[in-house]
Amino acid sequence: xxxxxxxxxxxxxxxxxxxxxxxxxxxxxxxxxxxxxxxxxxxxxxxxxxxxxxxxxxxxxxxxxxxxxxxxxxxxxxxxxxxxxxxxxxxxxxxxxxxxxxxxxxxxxxxxxxxxxxxxxxxxxxxxxxxxxxxxxxxxxxxxxxxxxxxxxxxxxxxxxxxxxxxxxxxxxxxxxxxxxxxxxxxxxxxxxxxxxxxxxxxxxxxxxxxxxxxxxxxxxxxxxxxxxxxxxxxxxxxxxxxxxxxxxxxxxxxxxxxxxxxxxxxxxxxxxxxxxxxxxxxxxxxxxxxxxxxxxxxxxxxxxxxxxxxxxxxxxxxxxxxxxxxxx
Numbered sequence: 001x002x003x004x005x006x007x008x009x010x011x012x013x014x015x016x017x018x019x020x021x022x023x024x025x026x027x028x029x030x031x032x033x034x035x036x037x038x039x040x041x042x043x044x045x046x047x048x049x050x051x052x053x054x055x056x057x058x059x060x061x062x063x064x065x066x067x068x069x070x071x072x073x074x075x076x077x078x079x080x081x082x083x084x085x086x087x088x089x090x091x092x093x094x095x096x097x098x099x100x101x102x103x104x105x106x107x108x109x110x111x112x113x114x115x116x117x118x119x120x121x122x123x124x125x126x127x128x129x130x131x132x133x134x135x136x137x138x139x140x141x142x143x144x145x146x147x148x149x150x151x152x153x154x155x156x157x158x159x160x161x162x163x164x165x166x167x168x169x170x171x172x173x174x175x176x177x178x179x180x181x182x183x184x185x186x187x188x189x190x191x192x193x194x195x196x197x198x199x200x201x202x203x204x205x206x207x208x209x210x211x212x213x214x215x216x217x218x219x220x221x222x223x224x225x226x227x228x229x230x231x232x233x234x235x236x237x238x239x240x241x242x243x244x245x246x247x248x249x250x251x252x253x254x255x256x257x258x259x260x261x262x263x264x265x266x267x268x269x270x271x272x273x274x275x276x277x278x279x280x281x282x283x284x285x286x287x288x289x290x291x292x293x294x295x296x297x298x299x300x301x302x303x304x305x306x307x308x309x310x311x312x313x314x315x316x317x318x319x320x321x322x323x324x325x326x327x328x329x
Contacts, residue, residue, distance in 0.1 A: 046138065052133055054069055056130075057279070062284075067122075069275065071186060079113075089101065102257065115185075132188070199325075205293070210292075216280065239263065243261025293325040294319040300318075
């Protein structure tokens with residue numbers, strides 16, 4: 001890109017004919033110095049074999065409750081976890097999540113393969129807490145943006161910070177317990193206690209309650225249908241609370257709002273959920289209510305769309321479910 005600079009007009013010497021005249025100096029061009037934007041990693045860490053809650057039950061009813069969660073799809077599609085990015089101006093200085101200044105976006109999957117995992121959990125009356133978990137390696141990256149002249153590097157003259165920052169949360173791999181054909185078994189289990197990692201309650205809001213008569217399964221897909229209404233069936237799945245996992249493992253050295261970051265699962269197919277399961281009231285209480293929780297803020301998740309729909313946005317803002325957290329009342 002160039003910009004035009006025109007000097008001021010000035011008087012010339014008289015010409016041989018003895019008449020004075022005014023003339024403009026010719027315009028000349030000065031190129032603007034090319035600049036480029038660079039992201040610089042300031043801090044990052046990863047943690048292996050972490051128990052990641054994927055179904056959390058808080059049983060406040062006087063009834064035994066069973067929950068089942070399976071990771072997989074109804075067909076042999078590859079699945080994998082998304083990468084979540086939080087972006088904004090000087091967000092490392094913020095203590096609370098502010099959706100007007102911190103933007104969340106789900107990017108492509110960090111890895112894919114044929115997986116299966118999950119477990120069955122029964123939370124007896126009076127026990128209250130239990131959760132199904134999978135094991136994996138979680139990873140966070142904190143970066144700052146710089147604007148630099150060509151050839152300049154951050155930290156040297158010619159590079160200045162823009163103030164933009166981003167935090168990236170992702171799962172790098174699953175812990176594998178075995179293999180069945182080409183399908184890898186994710187190390188999974190269930191624990192009868194409160195999970196040590198819970199998203200902050202002020203970052204959650206309730207989904208509509210579903211009735212649970214004795215002995216009848218209530219499918220987690222029913223919660224998905226309400227949460228993902230309008231997303232064309234894109235299977236982000238559940239948002240596992242990777243942000244709060246990371247903050248606990250780093251000794252809460254990251255901004256508190258990082259606790260709200262979630263990482264979801266997606267499948268190759270457009271309407272095949274990567275997470276399936278159900279909850280069931282085993283009695284003796286006649287009927288209970290199952291209440292799901294989703295994020296109180298919107299995350300931008302990608303849509304599956306046909307090539308001829310190029311004019312449509314490829315992302316949509318959605319309140320995603322968090323660690324599939326189910327209250328029983």
